[in-house]
Amino acid sequence: MSDTTQSGPVLAADGTPLKRSLNRALRLQKMRALALIAPLLLFVLLTFIIPIGQMLFRSVENDIVATTLPRTVVALQSWDAASGVAPDEAVYTALAADLHDAAKAKTHTRVGSRLNYETPGISSLFRKAGRKAKKWDVEADGPFKEQFIKIAKGWGDPDVWRTIQTYSPKYTNGYFLNAADMQKGADGAEIRPESERIYITLFKRTLIMSLIITGSCIVLAYPVAWILANLPAAKANLLMILVLLPFWTSLLVRTSAWKVMLQQQGVINDVLVWLGLVADDARLVMINNQLGTIIAMTHILLPFMILPMYSVMQTIQPTYLRAAKSMGATNWTAFWRVYFPLSVPGIGAGSILVFILSIGYYITPELVGGTKGVFISNRIAFHISSSLNWGLAAALGSILLAVVLILYWAYDKIVGIDNVKLG
Amino acid sequence: MKSKVTALAISAALVAPSAFAQEMTIVSWGGSYSKSQQLAYHEPYTAKTGITIINDDSSAEAVAKIRAMNEAGNVTWDVVDVVASDAMRLCDEGLAEELDHDAVLAAAPDGTSATEDFGDLIVSDCFVPQIVYSTTFGYRTDMVGDTPPSSICDVFDLEKYPGKRSLQKRPIDNMEWALYCDGVAKEDIYDVLGTPEGVERGLAKLDTIKDSVVWWTAGAETPQLLADGEVVMGSTFNGRLFSAIAEQGQPIGMLWDMQSFDLDGWIIPAGLSDERKQRALEYLFFATDTQRLADQAKYISYGPARKSSAPLVGKHASLGIDMAPHMPTDPANAGNVHIYDYEWWADNRDDLDAKFQAWLAK
Numbered sequence: 133m134s135d136t137t138q139s140g141p142v143l144a145a146d147g148t149p150l151k152r153s154l155n156r157a158l159r160l161q162k163m164r165a166l167a168l169i170a171p172l173l174l175f176v177l178l179t180f181i182i183p184i185g186q187m188l189f190r191s192v193e194n195d196i197v198a199t200t201l202p203r204t205v206v207a208l209q210s211w212d213a214a215s216g217v218a219p220d221e222a223v224y225t226a227l228a229a230d231l232h233d234a235a236k237a238k239t240h241t242r243v244g245s246r247l248n249y250e251t252p253g254i255s256s257l258f259r260k261a262g263r264k265a266k267k268w269d270v271e272a273d274g275p276f277k278e279q280f281i282k283i284a285k286g287w288g289d290p291d292v293w294r295t296i297q298t299y300s301p302k303y304t305n306g307y308f309l310n311a312a313d314m315q316k317g318a319d320g321a322e323i324r325p326e327s328e329r330i331y332i333t334l335f336k337r338t339l340i341m342s343l344i345i346t347g348s349c350i351v352l353a354y355p356v357a358w359i360l361a362n363l364p365a366a367k368a369n370l371l372m373i374l375v376l377l378p379f380w381t382s383l384l385v386r387t388s389a390w391k392v393m394l395q396q397q398g399v400i401n402d403v404l405v406w407l408g409l410v411a412d413d414a415r416l417v418m419i420n421n422q423l424g425t426i427i428a429m430t431h432i433l434l435p436f437m438i439l440p441m442y443s444v445m446q447t448i449q450p451t452y453l454r455a456a457k458s459m460g461a462t463n464w465t466a467f468w469r470v471y472f473p474l475s476v477p478g479i480g481a482g483s484i485l486v487f488i489l490s491i492g493y494y495i496t497p498e499l500v501g502g503t504k505g506v507f508i509s510n511r512i513a514f515h516i517s518s519s520l521n522w523g524l525a526a527a528l529g530s531i532l533l534a535v536v537l538i539l540y541w542a543y544d545k546i547v548g549i550d551n552v553k554l555g
Numbered sequence: 556m557k558s559k560v561t562a563l564a565i566s567a568a569l570v571a572p573s574a575f576a577q578e579m580t581i582v583s584w585g586g587s588y589s590k591s592q593q594l595a596y597h598e599p600y601t602a603k604t605g606i607t608i609i610n611d612d613s614s615a616e617a618v619a620k621i622r623a624m625n626e627a628g629n630v631t632w633d634v635v636d637v638v639a640s641d642a643m644r645l646c647d648e649g650l651a652e653e654l655d656h657d658a659v660l661a662a663a664p665d666g667t668s669a670t671e672d673f674g675d676l677i678v679s680d681c682f683v684p685q686i687v688y689s690t691t692f693g694y695r696t697d698m699v700g701d702t703p704p705s706s707i708c709d710v711f712d713l714e715k716y717p718g719k720r721s722l723q724k725r726p727i728d729n730m731e732w733a734l735y736c737d738g739v740a741k742e743d744i745y746d747v748l749g750t751p752e753g754v755e756r757g758l759a760k761l762d763t764i765k766d767s768v769v770w771w772t773a774g775a776e777t778p779q780l781l782a783d784g785e786v787v788m789g790s791t792f793n794g795r796l797f798s799a800i801a802e803q804g805q806p807i808g809m810l811w812d813m814q815s816f817d818l819d820g821w822i823i824p825a826g827l828s829d830e831r832k833q834r835a836l837e838y839l840f841f842a843t844d845t846q847r848l849a850d851q852a853k854y855i856s857y858g859p860a861r862k863s864s865a866p867l868v869g870k871h872a873s874l875g876i877d878m879a880p881h882m883p884t885d886p887a888n889a890g891n892v893h894i895y896d897y898e899w900w901a902d903n904r905d906d907l908d909a910k911f912q913a914w915l916a917k
């Protein structure tokens with residue numbers, strides 16, 4: 133602004149101030165660029181960000197109780213859960229009215245199964261009471277307290293009422309607490325009893341085993357990628373097909389093939405027994421445990437490590453190694469000081485790919501993991517497709533996503549994300 | 556020429572929607588089970604009505620998929636085959652249509668009403684029972700010596716029958732068997748299991764064989780493990796064992812003691828248009844009548860859910876063997892059965908599953 137007052141505006145050819153016309157040109161350019169990427173942006177937004185956002189939102193959403201039982205929720209506000217006695221008639225009357233409407237709309241069992249995740253038994257309380265409440269005339273049929281307790285004793289249990297009260301707000305942290313092996317007790321959040329703790333163990337196991345799988349992929353893939361990168365093109369292409377062939381084979385087929393190989397009456401054990409290395413009654417246990425998961429997943433994810441390594445190694449000039457040797461370096465020094473640092477971006481890219489893929493794997497661990505080799509994703513799949521507890525699945529998924537993002541951030545700080553190359 | 560094309564286009568436009576209306580999607584489990592339904596229900600139904608039936612083998616994920624379809628407001632399935640506990644859950648969630656069984660299903664040939672013919676197998680208002688199957692044990696006849704196992708408790712006896720056994724990776728059935736073999740009377744099982752001490756007691760019993768158990772999730776695993784000699788005995792669905800024994804000739808014997816009865820049947824997903832719902836009901840009326848249920852038993856060894864179908868069960872369609880002795884409901888096999896309590900499991904499944912999984916991970 134200051135130079136316009138001092139020396140007058142610089143004008144473009146058409147007489148408008150240069151600054152303005154420049155801005156307009158830039159804006160147009162930006163708009164055009166935006167228009168070009170708009171379809172992709174829209175696609176990603178519609179098919180990726182919105183659905184994932186919606187799914188993650190379920191981890192805190194809890195409006196079903198307040199929507200289905202509005203009167204009960206209000207009436208329960210004045211009840212003191214610590215009193216140890218069931219609420220009075222007013223609450224039961226409110227519940228009778230709510231259930232009467234809910235049973236007509238067939239939504240009462242939905243609340244029942246929602247609350248059953250927190251306190252076992254509630255689902256049948258709602259199912260039984262709903263059947264009766266449908267026929268009630270709320271004005272005339274009271275008082276209801278005794279009728280409810282007659283339908284099922286559970287309706288007189290303060291614990292049931294505490295659960296309804298605790299889960300009446302529209303949003304809850306209950307799913308996240310559950311995902312961290314905690315629960316809402318009488319006095320706030322508390323650790324679950326040891327016999328019900330499972331998720332922390334699974335998170336830890338998932339991370340540790342994914343690291344081991346990534347590590348073994350690096351060790352196995354590096355020499356293969358090196359050979360591929362240093363062979364003449366014709367031979368390299370042939371070998372490349374060997375790498376890609378399993379990549380194109382169905383995941384289930386490859387996993388089942390590992391079963392045939394690794395089981396106690398399987399190929400490997402049979403050969404070892406035949407060679408006399410292992411006694412017939414002491415066959416090795418290589419499947420239905422962590423070892424099985426690690427072997428099968430390393431094999432399945434290996435191409436994801438080989439391919440980025442190979443494409444980075446291809447760009448490393450063989451002349452660098454020759455130059456190093458001509459300066460007096462030994463083979464090892466030439467490799468370690470010259471070749472290896474140049475290949476690190478490939479290792480980085482492969483590791484991120486393999487690690488993130490393995491953290492979310494569930495088919496292979498389910499089939500060969502037995503009890504000790506299953507991952508957190510197996511529980512997520514269970515809650516999505518079998519127990520229908522999508523809130524808990526969403527909470528577990530959010531935590532997993534957060535862990536991956538934190539690890540990615542840490543990787544960026546330590547190694548630097550610029551240091552990753554796919555070719 | 557032009558008018559001809561227009562006429563064709565118009566007639567195509569007229570035909571297309573009605574042709575589409577003559578299709579329905581039926582969801583089931585796939586494999587030999589779907590095949591038995593194809594032969595016993597679908598083909599005769601298509602022959603009778605001209606309605607094309609599209610098979611979708613998604614029953615294993617049916618509960619989650621129906622919920623997702625329902626939320627998206629676009630239900631593409633017409634009739635779905637699910638196990639009874641899933642039917643209850645779908646009914647509770649409002650995702651399956653409630654039915655008036657006597658109004659929509661055929662009566663038995665002698666006039667007995669549908670509700671009476673199915674009896675207490677109608678475990679949910681949304682559920683039309685189709686077959687009775689059982690989860691039971693098979694054992695390798697060549698690996699058990701001269702005295703094959705005859706009691707469920709032999710599964711827990713590592714001294715008499717050393718070797719691995721395969722069990723399903725879920726608490727249902729396993730907990731009941733464990734308590735029963737720990738000395739709990741059959742009628743008290745659910746009372747005991749309802750207490751924290753009871754759960755611990757069941758898990759402690761399972762603990763005694765935990766190191767020798769291979770846990771399965773897919774019904775095909777146990778027959779395969781038995782065929783490979785990986786396990787001495789294992790639980791699975793009786794129809795799977797039947798095909799391993801009768802169709803593949805594997806050296807496998809059946810242990811029927813304390814077999815766990817379960818039901819499989821149809822539901823109609825909620826949210827169908829009136830026209831589609833009507834069509835689904837017409838299919839159900841046909842496919843669950845006395846003769847049709849008995850027909851299915853020609854192809855697979857699951858018992859028909861109607862009492863009136865039992866006397867009509869004949870021989871296997873291709874093997875020519877009598878099917879009755881292979882039915883879980885046959886008196887010789889059903890001497891000591893375990894009937895699992897759907898209501899109890901609907902209430903306690905989530906809680907027990909968490910405990911069971913925590914125990915497995917230990």
